[in-house]
Amino acid sequence: MKVLLHTCCAPCATHCVLTLLDEGHEVTLFYSNANIAPQEEWQKRLDAVQALAYHYDLPLLVDTPTHDDWLTQVASGLEEEPERGKRCERCFRYSLARAFAATTKGSYDAFTTSLTVSPHKVSAMIFEVGKELSEIQFLTMDFKKNNGFKHSLELTEKLGLYRQSYCGCEFSIKPVS
Numbered sequence: 195m196k197v198l199l200h201t202c203c204a205p206c207a208t209h210c211v212l213t214l215l216d217e218g219h220e221v222t223l224f225y226s227n228a229n230i231a232p233q234e235e236w237q238k239r240l241d242a243v244q245a246l247a248y249h250y251d252l253p254l255l256v257d258t259p260t261h262d263d264w265l266t267q268v269a270s271g272l273e274e275e276p277e278r279g280k281r282c283e284r285c286f287r288y289s290l291a292r293a294f295a296a297t298t299k300g301s302y303d304a305f306t307t308s309l310t311v312s313p314h315k316v317s318a319m320i321f322e323v324g325k326e327l328s329e330i331q332f333l334t335m336d337f338k339k340n341n342g343f344k345h346s347l348e349l350t351e352k353l354g355l356y357r358q359s360y361c362g363c364e365f366s367i368k369p370v371s
């Protein structure tokens with residue numbers, strides 16, 4: 195199948211790419227991520243995704259969302275929510291809706307997301323959002339299975355990819371103590 199992989203960042207996508215390729219899919223990376231702040235960080239993570247695309251010779255679609263829109267549509271009123279809370283659910287919906295729109299526009303067979311690699315993300319919440327968008331085209335792939343996260347760390351180190359220290363939005367940046 196032609197699969198569009200919503201790529202939250204290069205480190206998470208490493209294991210997902212190999213899993214999808216192993217299953218015989220054609221993979222296109224989709225970088226959107228309006229949640230990421232500041233803009234320099236968005237660019238830094240994109241640079242790493244471009245390196246990943248180059249390494250595996252994969253096409254990469256770069257979206258041009260705005261963080262201001264994300265703040266209005268997603269974070270407004272939920273700034274104090276903890277990670278894994280309501281803001282994150284809306285955040286997943288925002289990114290996956292853009293991935294689904296790109297799936298339809300680009301005539302891909304299916305879409306999925308690298309978000310499920312992280313042990314900090316609740317896969318069931320992500321699946322619910324994806325399935326709401328498209329019961330048929332969203333692939334419920336739980337990439338953290340089979341030591342997916344550990345594998346992603348190994349691949350990230352091997353490929354020398356930049357790995358960030360916070361999830362993405364300004365509300366997830368931990369104060370330096």
Ligand code: SF4
Pocket residue numbers: 229230277278281282283285286361362363364365366
């Ligand atoms: S903590 Fe991460 S998942 Fe949650 S809203 Fe911020 S960027 Fe999105």
